Amino acid sequence: MPPSTTAGAFVRGLGLIVSVPSVVLFATALGFGALAREGGFDFGHAVFLSAIVFALPNQMVLIDQLMRGATVAGAALAVTLTAVRLMPMTVTLVPLFQGEKRRPLLETLAAHFIAISTWIEGHRRLPTMPVALRLPFHFGAGVAMACMMLSGTITGYLLVAGVPALVTAALLFMTPLYFILSLIATSRSTMDMAAVAIGCGLSPILYLVMPGFDLLATGLVGGTLAYLVGRRFRS
Amino acid sequence: MMAALDDGFGGYLVLFAAGFVATEIWRWLGVLVGSRLDMAGEVFQWVRAVATALVAGMVVRMLLFPAGALADIPLAVRLAAFAGGFVCYFAVKRNLAIGVAGGSALLVLAQLIPK
Numbered sequence: 194m195p196p197s198t199t200a201g202a203f204v205r206g207l208g209l210i211v212s213v214p215s216v217v218l219f220a221t222a223l224g225f226g227a228l229a230r231e232g233g234f235d236f237g238h239a240v241f242l243s244a245i246v247f248a249l250p251n252q253m254v255l256i257d258q259l260m261r262g263a264t265v266a267g268a269a270l271a272v273t274l275t276a277v278r279l280m281p282m283t284v285t286l287v288p289l290f291q292g293e294k295r296r297p298l299l300e301t302l303a304a305h306f307i308a309i310s311t312w313i314e315g316h317r318r319l320p321t322m323p324v325a326l327r328l329p330f331h332f333g334a335g336v337a338m339a340c341m342m343l344s345g346t347i348t349g350y351l352l353v354a355g356v357p358a359l360v361t362a363a364l365l366f367m368t369p370l371y372f373i374l375s376l377i378a379t380s381r382s383t384m385d386m387a388a389v390a391i392g393c394g395l396s397p398i399l400y401l402v403m404p405g406f407d408l409l410a411t412g413l414v415g416g417t418l419a420y421l422v423g424r425r426f427r428s
Numbered sequence: 429m430m431a432a433l434d435d436g437f438g439g440y441l442v443l444f445a446a447g448f449v450a451t452e453i454w455r456w457l458g459v460l461v462g463s464r465l466d467m468a469g470e471v472f473q474w475v476r477a478v479a480t481a482l483v484a485g486m487v488v489r490m491l492l493f494p495a496g497a498l499a500d501i502p503l504a505v506r507l508a509a510f511a512g513g514f515v516c517y518f519a520v521k522r523n524l525a526i527g528v529a530g531g532s533a534l535l536v537l538a539q540l541i542p543k
Contacts, residue, residue, distance in 0.1 A: 213524045224496055235435050238443060245448045250486070253495070255447050259433060269446035276451040278486070281479035283458020288467045300463065304455040309483060359539055361497035363532040366506070369490040370513045370531045372483060374524055380480075388477045392484030397492050399485075411485030416478030423477065424470075 202326035206333020210340065214310040217371040218338055219345040220364035221249050226349025227361070228253065232260040236350055243346040247339060248308050251275045277409055281416075282312045289315065290331065292324040303328055306335025313375040384423025391415040391422075501539060509535035 196202045209215055222243065229239035234256060242252045254275045258268035283304050290300055307315075311334050319327045373389075380386050392415040399407040399414075433439040465472045490498075491510055498506070513531020520526040 213528055217528065228496065234433065235439070237435075238433065238439060241440060242443055242447050245444065246451050248451050251451045252447065255443070258446075259442075265442050265446050269450045272446055273450040273453070276454045278454075278479070278482045279451065280454040280458040280461070281475045281482065283455050284462035284465060285472065285476045285479055287459050287462035288465060288472070291463065295463065297459070297463070301456060301459050304459045305452065307455055307458070309486075312479075312483075358497045358500060359536055362501050362539075363536050365490075365494065365496060365498040366501075366509065366532050366535050367528050369487045370510065370528045371524070372490075373487045374513070374517050374527045376480065376484060376487075378522065378524065384473065384477055385480055388480035389484045392481030393488045395481070396485030396488040400489055400493060407489070408482055408485055412478045412482030415481030415485065416474065419477040419481055420474045423473065 196326060196330075199326065199329045202322070202329040203333040206330040206335070207337050209314060209334045210337040212314075213371060214314055214375075215337060215341045217367045218249075218310050219341045219348075221368050222342045222345025223349035223352075223356075224361065224365055225249055225252055225256070226346040226351075227353040227356070228349075229256055229346075230350045230353045232256055234259075239346055239350050240343065243342050244339075247305060247335075247342065248276065248279065249342070271405070274405060274409065278412065279307060281412065282309070283307050286312055286315050286319075286331075289319045290324075290328045296328075299328060303331055303335070306331060306339070308338070309372060310338055311335055313372070313379060316379050317375070382423055383426040384419050387422040388416055388419035391418050501535065505535060505538045509538060 196205045225243070226239055229242075230236075242255065246252050246255075251272050255268055255272050258271050263271070286307055287300055287304065290303060311331065314334055315331060319330065322330060373393075376385075376389050380389060392411055395415045396407065396411045399410045403410060433442055465475070491506060492503070494501075494506070509531050512534040513527050516530030517523065517527025
């Protein structure tokens with residue numbers, strides 16, 4: 194039964210704690226915790242990062258940069274390049290939250306919980322939900338995912354030596370599989386399908402040609418091509 | 429101890445600036461732009477395509493150029509297990525859990541088979 198109240202929608206969002214993205218996120222956070230421990234970071238630093246950043250690829254990049262002895266400015270630049278992806282993701286999710294009245298503060302707070310997992314789940318579940326219930330659902334989902342990220346980080350940090358490499362590899366393998374299958378599941382138009390296909394094809398080429406800027410370029414070039422393909426099929 | 433990170437207030441400040449601010453700024457910009465865009469408009473469609481292509485690009489990068497323990501698995505095994513995950517997903521009524529678990533299980537199985 195669909196929730197009908199704000200509290201009900203929040204609890205429904207919290208329910209994502211038992212879901213595929215939740216397991217995948219836990220697995221990735223496990224890898225992050227282990228990396229932080231191996232890199233010689235404090236337990237408090239690793240947990241602090243997971244608590245405030247809520248975007249594992251960025252946290253990985255930051256830890257990696259500091260481990261390699263990068264300056265703070267250099268590390269921040271690398272992180273921010275990885276984080277650019279969050280802007281188009283936020284742009285396409287925020288309008289779903291908005292009803293008659295604008296709530297800038299709440300929306301900004303809600304944006305903190307936008308990561309690939311909540312973006313995918315949001316696009317899958319929010320459109321069929323009454324507008325008033327979308328924001329509480331997203332907050333519930335965000336809190337659930339943040340809990341998994343924190344517990345994954347803590348577990349990974351504490352268990353690092355005890356996990357066989359093959360298990361770690363299998364856990365890391367879940368992330369790309371979950372992303373790609375969810376992208377396919379939530380693709381609704383020719384444009385979406387084209388964006389998935391072109392993005393997949395362009396990324397390895399651009400990775401070799403312009404490492405560091407490859408994701409940004411994949412998004413801009415691939416997205417524009419997909420948009421043009423989609424427009425052609427609409428008319 | 430790390431040179432760039434002391435365990436006092438300074439270390440946390442570095443993480444706050446290079447982690448939180450460097451990341452969150454793009455979410456704030458997204459709210460600023462997103463709340464002014466018409467969902468039915470062309471610009472919104474384009475941004476949706478950009479976001480989708482970006483995430484798809486990340487997937488392929490994780491698969492072909494992985495970090496950590498996954499890098500020790502041969503490329504052929506990674507690709508085969510990935511394809512196996514697709515087969516599981518479509519074979520069992522497009523079940524996400526089966527697709528993800530199936531692909532990862534295949535990866536482990538392929539590595540356990542004696543060469």
